[in-house]
Amino acid sequence: MIGAIMSANLRSYPCLGLSAETKRSLRTRKKNVVGMKKQQQQKIRKFIVNELGGQYEEVFNDVKLELRNWFTAKAVRTVLYQLYEMNPPQYMWLHNFIAENDPADGKLFLRTLAKESQDIAERVMITRLHLYGKWIKQCDHAEIYKEISDENLELMRERLLETIVWPTDDKITE
Template identity: 65%
Template sequence: MAAAVCVVGVSSSCAACNLRCSPIGRSQVAAGRLDLSTSLFLDSSSSCCSKRALFSPKQRKKMKKKKLSIAGKGGFGGQYEDSYEDVKSQIVDYFTYKAVRTVLNQLYEMNPPQYRWFYNYIASNEHGYGKTFIRELVKEKLELAERVMVTRLHLYGRWIKKCDHVEMYERISDQNLELMRERLIETVIWPSDDTNTEVVG
């Protein structure tokens, strides 16, 4: 539990052995100095929870060679060195979706017959809003496909100007902290208050 709380940057004590956790600062992450080894979570001065007390000599030797990292290749997260192509394609697909909705709203106001056609086309869409969607739309209605492509580029350009990466990082960090607090509150057993109970007799 102490390690989990430390991950979100809160210093706390371990109930079992008075362990003091060393919280992770944002400056460490920003400077690229975040090391996910066990030493982040365990205070070396603690006698009962030091690496020496928790792990056998064989395990300590393995730990020196291998540090904890985010899921490896083929895992869910990938390594930090990965290109995040999946994230990039999700962003492109999302802006295609936003562009389709924008064009649909414009057609509703200006061109009801074309709106009805496009609405039915979207309703019958089974491929999501990726490259295949645009490719099929080009074959059906070139002018609509071009309009969607121009609109998604425009929307992305507007988003890039407004996107604050520091704010996004802080939002994720704050959400992590909030979720950990919620879980901690759920797991705490509160003492029952018997002072207000009346004895009937």
Template identity: 70%
Template sequence: MLGAVSLLGSTPMNLKECNKKQSSTQMFGSLELNSLFDHQMKKLWYVKNKRCSKKQPKIWRHVIVNIGGQYEESFEDVKTQLLNYFTQKAVRTVMTQLYEMNPTQYTWLYNFLVTNKPEDGKLFIRNLGKENQDLAERVMVTRLHLYGRWIKKCDHGEIYKYISDENLELMRERLLDTIVWPSDDTNTDKIG
């Protein structure tokens, strides 16, 4: 909300001219919150400029729409993405094993992958189990094994530091992009 207040201060606006039919709450700073997807994606919002009325085209107001999530999120989406990633990694591992040890099953699984993508791990394994239960179980066991290995090697402190360092690097790059360096073309020591 602080960002919204600072945005309001940066743009000159005449609130009295902005659609006099609006209630006093809506007219405060001409700020309004709109959802992109009402029920499905309540937490997705974005910032945009919106004209106050068609009669006065030069008056704009800020509409704030949140594109992030809330700190209270459950991170179920992250869990799902991890599960899907480990399913994909398990499929690649099983494919490599089959290529070396059982070319017939490798060809069958390759053809199955042409029409069934492992991006949705649960759906993929469900469909694979209907066609070839042995391979489905092999992918599930491999997925669990890979996850167990990752947990043993995962250093959460190192990942936190990596994210923090990358954020700092990106902010530095952005700062350097916004700096206007003096040009060598201008000579301030003109002798007259």
């Protein structure tokens, strides 16, 4: 696979000045990769798996994790803004810390932050909990359900209109 990607990239950059031997070896590698893929596809046995995502018995742990991570990232942005207003040195420190550590993985981010600066980590955790509490109070589950339902209906209508073949006016003009 890498050989195929490499040869495609090299063709788009002819100025690299590759020798004929290098080009030949890349083509050979590409053929070998394609041949191995076909062999692997023939060996794959097909069977039904009933433990894929989307089953009705799913407990939505992945959604819970995404929510926690999202609230962590939002709390980090909030604390960063507060520090910008009140404590520029801590703001710079946290800004640099965020540049090196991604808040998208909330638990890992907070664990690392707590090792570096316990007080800022606690502030982010408290802010995260506060933001979640505010969201829960404002969250109207029935409204969200209706919005999802309406959006689904709108998308299905759009798709239906895209697939309809409307009669042309060519016959009328002739």
